[in-house]
Amino acid sequence: MEKVIRVGLLGAGTVGSGVIQVLEMNRRQITERVGAQIQLKTVLVRNLAKKRPQLEGYVLTDNIDDIVKDEEIDVVVELMGGLEPAREYMLKAMEHGKSVVTANKDVVAQFGKEMFAMAEKHDVDFMFEASVGGGIPIITPLKQCLTANKITEIMGIVNGTTNYMLTKMTECGSDYDEVLKEAQAKGYAEANPSADVDGLDAARKAAILASLAFNTRVELKDVSVEGITKITPDDIEYARNLGYVVKLLAVGKDSPEHGVDVRVHPVFLPKEHPLAAVNGVFNAIFVRGNAIGEAMFYGQGAGSLPTASAVVADIIDVSRDIVNDTFGRVRCTCYEQKRLCPLEETESSYYVRLLVDDKPGVLGLIATAFGDAGVSLKSVIQTQRNIVDHAEIVAITHAVRHASIQAALQELKGMPVVDEIRNVIRVEKEQV
């Protein structure tokens, strides 16, 4: 008789309902591929009273014990989101001998070590492909396909909500609040969308990617984070006129001089850069390895079915391990303890937009202030932009240390002719 693998699902929202749909839509192929039937048995939700026509025929519960203590259930799929009780439920599931699949970057970025330790202790699998880049395969490539390489750089657009917002603001001049609402309606945003727009979601993903790429534990607290809330239509227009697009980037670098540098921030990206063409909900992740060279992974970073694609692939992988009794083939890969590079040591070019008094000699004073702080300028433009008695100065600097640009900004803040530092955004150099 055909073996049956039973699944307990925690959460039936955007991704959870996508998982149910994919398991039903591709049932025959999935059974063939696994050599066993995957059957969803029980679904945990918060609100049992909610109408859920899609879940007819499945056992619904709001009690986690109905899943973790059910001996028939082999795999627990966590798609509730947030730290608690998701972390607690996943640990409980593993304690009861069940493999766990999750899309939860909050837990992986903060408690990954604890999760792997529990999986090892109970000889079960812990899989999290959907936690970064939604449907894009990137966790498995880093854990398996790229292991022949020493990886020195990983860089990408890893938040679908903010990429969707920036794309709409750039292409259609849409209003910030309006496009955020659209992204929420499409199911891209986190339960609390400030995680998206403040860069935290991308920072969690950056921590996960860097840990896997550089084989050293990087947690959310180790990532310097800046979101897109300060980006204005004016910055987007200046970027366009100067030959750039504005993107929220996650950057991870590993070098012998500085150690591991992981950060998330908006950047001016040259229009010719391959990541500049990644628009809407699409994500892309660049990896530089010493054997493969450059590789890029591209696809939909959020949304019900694309994310479910990654979750179901993990369920299939775990099921194959159950069928073949080969759990834990790929354990935690953080076997080194590398130095984490402080933000002050990082280097970048910057776009600096200032509101200044509109009078002779101001441009010279500004250039001197930058020069005194050791910041050399690549270009400076002065515009009027409907401002009475004032002007805007936009400077693009050459690559300088973070500490130097901070010193220049401090100097500028104290100058009577400078009325406001309107924005400071990093500028990414062209790919060579």
Ligand SMILES: NC(=O)C1=CN([C@@H]2O[C@H](COP(=O)(O)OP(=O)(O)OC[C@H]3O[C@@H](n4cnc5c(N)ncnc54)[C@H](OP(=O)(O)O)[C@@H]3O)[C@@H](O)[C@H]2O)C=CC1
């Ligand atoms: N949305 C996306 O595009 C992507 C999401 N992810 C991640 O996937 C996970 C799920 O996201 P998403 O589907 O968007 O979230 P939703 O908010 O759409 O769904 C969450 C589900 O979990 C249930 N739930 C939440 N808290 C509890 C609780 N304490 N006890 C029982 N059930 C609970 C909710 O129940 P109820 O229905 O009763 O409210 C709901 O069914 C998150 O970790 C997210 O970061 C990853 C990649 C992409």
Ligand SMILES: N[C@@H](CC=O)C(=O)O
């Ligand atoms: N809110 C996230 C969902 C996927 O991780 C995003 O917008 O990318």
Ligand code: NA
């Ligand atoms: Na993924």
